[in-house]
Amino acid sequence: MTTIRPRRSVLYMPGSNARALEKARALPADALILDLEDAVAPDAKETARLQVCDAVKAKGFGKREIIVRINALSTPWGEADLKAAAEAQPDAILVPKISKPADLHAIEERLVQHHHLKTIALWAMVETPAAILHIAAIAAAGGRLAAFVMGTNDLIKEIRGVHTQDRTNLAAALSLSVLAARANGLAAIDGVYNDIANADGFKASCEQARAFGFDGKTLIHPSQVEPCNGVFAPSADEVEAARKVIAAFALPENHGKGAIKLDGRMVELLHAEIARGTVAMADAIAELERNA
Secondary structure, three states: OOOOOOOOEEEEEEOOOHHHHHHHHHOOOOEEEEEOOOOOOHHHHHHHHHHHHHHHHHOOOOOOEEEEEOOOOOOOOHHHHHHHHHHHOOOEEEEOOOOOHHHHHHHHHHHHHOOOOOOOEEEEEEOOHHHHHOHHHHHOOOOOEEEEEEOHHHHHHHHOOOOOOOOHHHHHHHHHHHHHHHHOOOEEEEOOOOOOOOHHHHHHHHHHHHHHOOOEEEEOOHHHHHHHHHHHOOOHHHHHHHHHHHHHHHOHHHOOOOEEEEOOEEEEHHHHHHHHHHHHHHHHHHHHHHOO
């Protein structure tokens, strides 16, 4: 059985900011992306690489999942980023500008060359039109690939679009990415919300992302963590209802039934499966928060 890991809130932290990296150890985010790419100016790349890799090696992040976002291999920093990140042993390495399966294969080959054969997962940024057009093949690339992260700012730029609250212009890209991820057992994390001061807009964006099927959302500010966690976590009412469904199907008189009547409505086995997932996620969140 696949272990359920909460990824409600995935917070970007700039690798060039040593104070932010230290602060990250106490933030209630499920996962942290220690960033060597967009959040770091060219003249700070090497300093950021050293600080991030030292922070990962020092540990102290509790049960939070730690991901290092490297620069693309096509940049002057990508190869050194990948080697240093692999040596630091984060939970995952996030690779930007993935547009075809060969891009992931190139990363896999280098990790083998660096003798990192097992533990580090790969996460892929989905942020180009080519990535969307090849999304099924990318998701099926196998290997270490474990998650898609939507780069919605880059997608908007590349399609020459504009940011809208309802994100209708990104609906196809978001849906196709979730479908491809689910078909291949991958996590799917939504893109960032840029207007930090707009709390209502941010919550609506989180609710939309959950409706699309995303596991969580990438964040650009610590103030976004707790509201994001709230949206992507099952509510107490949802958990209670899920436990009732599970208990009902466990009754001897319901053994082997494909559908039962519960509280005046028909409940099918697929609802029991959903209920077990809800309870498992709630339990995983509680365990994560106990060990944060």
